[in-house]
Amino acid sequence: MIAVFSGMSKSEKLSALQKLARSTQKNIFRVDLSQIISVYIGETEKNLGKIFNQAAGNDWILFFDEADALFGKRTDVKDSHDRYANKEVVYLLQQLENFKGMAVFASHNTNNFPEVLKSRCESIITSNRYKKPKI
Numbered sequence: 001m002i003a004v005f006s007g008m009s010k011s012e013k014l015s016a017l018q019k020l021a022r023s024t025q026k027n028i029f030r031v032d033l034s035q036i037i038s039v040y041i042g043e044t045e046k047n048l049g050k051i052f053n054q055a056a057g058n059d060w061i062l063f064f065d066e067a068d069a070l071f072g073k074r075t076d077v078k079d080s081h082d083r084y085a086n087k088e089v090v091y092l093l094q095q096l097e098n099f100k101g102m103a104v105f106a107s108h109n110t111n112n113f114p115e116v117l118k119s120r121c122e123s124i125i126t127s128n129r130y131k132k133p134k135i
Helices: 010-024 043-056 080-098 115-120
Strands: 002-006 028-031 061-064 102-107 123-126
Touching (some): 010 102, 028 043
Parallel strands (some): 002 102
């Protein structure tokens, strides 16, 4: 199962995630994207592979907070950076296809999420109550 939480405050996301964990009797594993995403070619995929391999044996809910950091908009390939960004998204989608557990992606704005991911989601839960603080 793949779900997206969009536009929620941090407390709303955590509350919804905890309710999901209680109702399914699963533990939550928060994926620290700052430790996963790498500037080196192939490292992000390798790091994601480790997470999915570990999760396969533990029946976790994988929680990707601030997931838009992982999903730059898939673009036409204009240079090598575009090619590798698209490759990372394709790799993640392949891992999700084979993953038997739950994955939850959270973001304030899902506009940069690939349509192919949105189409695979069983639930997209949005909240319009979150207001970005004015600075």
